[in-house]
Amino acid sequence: MIRRGEKVPVHVTIIMDGNGRWAKKQGLKRIFGHKAGVESVREATEFAAEQGVKFLSLFAFSEENWTRPQDEVNMLMELMVDAILKETPSLVKNNIKFRVIGDISKLPQNVRDKISSAERETFGSTGLTLIIFLSYSGKWDILQAAAKYYSNKGKIGEMPVSEEFEKFLSTAGIPDPDLLIRTSGEQRISNYMLWQTAYTEFYFPEVLWPDFRKNHFRQALDEYSARERRYGKTGEQVNNL
Numbered sequence: 001m002i003r004r005g006e007k008v009p010v011h012v013t014i015i016m017d018g019n020g021r022w023a024k025k026q027g028l029k030r031i032f033g034h035k036a037g038v039e040s041v042r043e044a045t046e047f048a049a050e051q052g053v054k055f056l057s058l059f060a061f062s063e064e065n066w067t068r069p070q071d072e073v074n075m076l077m078e079l080m081v082d083a084i085l086k087e088t089p090s091l092v093k094n095n096i097k098f099r100v101i102g103d104i105s106k107l108p109q110n111v112r113d114k115i116s117s118a119e120r121e122t123f124g125s126t127g128l129t130l131i132i133f134l135s136y137s138g139k140w141d142i143l144q145a146a147a148k149y150y151s152n153k154g155k156i157g158e159m160p161v162s163e164e165f166e167k168f169l170s171t172a173g174i175p176d177p178d179l180l181i182r183t184s185g186e187q188r189i190s191n192y193m194l195w196q197t198a199y200t201e202f203y204f205p206e207v208l209w210p211d212f213r214k215n216h217f218r219q220a221l222d223e224y225s226a227r228e229r230r231y232g233k234t235g236e237q238v239n240n241l
């Protein structure tokens with residue numbers, strides 16, 4: 001249900017953090033935290049669609065996460081394949097478009113195959129777009145964009161125009177996030193969408209990702225709705241628009 005008079009963000013992005021600490025608190029191995037986090041993904045997706053959010057993006061695995069112990073990385077990959085396989089039919093049913101963004105070339109072939117088929121199967125969906133950032137880093141994105149920009153159109157020695165350069169970022173065509181939520185109380189960007197978050201509103205709840213439920217998401221949207229975005233202007237200018 002969309003609430004009247006509330007500003008609903010077009011694009012919400014979430015850094016899903018705290019899985020390991022959640023597991024530790026219960027005396028479990030870290031992977032159980034990741035497993036429990038899948039339910040939070042399901043609930044966040046459902047809530048975003050209900051609220052009329054157009055893009056929900058989730059940071060699932062960073063470029064730096066490749067340096068974690070090999071068994072954790074392997075189990076995370078397995079978990080993602082399972083989740084994608086299991087959830088694709090309900091994504092199709094709920095008119096949700098699925099996309100993955102990141103340095104896909106580093107992912108195992110079976111993961112890439114599952115991603116491609118889920119993207120293909122949900123390609124015609126016109127509702128919420130669910131984007132998973134996998135093997136992604138903000139610096140990687142800017143660097144790969146620079147490489148493409150200069151091999152396609154840019155002249156060496158000439159500074160790119162921002163709007164032209166952005167077309168080469170991996171997020172081209174997706175509006176910049178209006179709201180970024182990072183769970184678990186950590187207040188940092190950890191090399192996520194560095195370019196795209198230039199004017200994003202940040203929100204840092206203490207809740208660990210596996211405990212993140214619709215009520216936490218609602219609180220984040222309420223907080224967002226109460227904020228004034230100024231983009232460098234004065235409050236008076238913004239209010240007179």
Ligand code: IPE
Binds near residue numbers: 017018021022061065
């Ligand atoms: C986030 O949870 C998931 C990934 C980074 C893959 P963490 O695994 O970082 O959990 P903490 O931060 O150790 O609690």
Ligand code: IPE
Binds near residue numbers: 017060186190
């Ligand atoms: C950021 O979390 C990446 C994801 C949630 C996928 P990390 O747990 O890897 O970040 P740091 O290391 O605490 O900054």
Ligand code: MG
Binds near residue numbers: 017018019
């Ligand atoms: Mg973490």
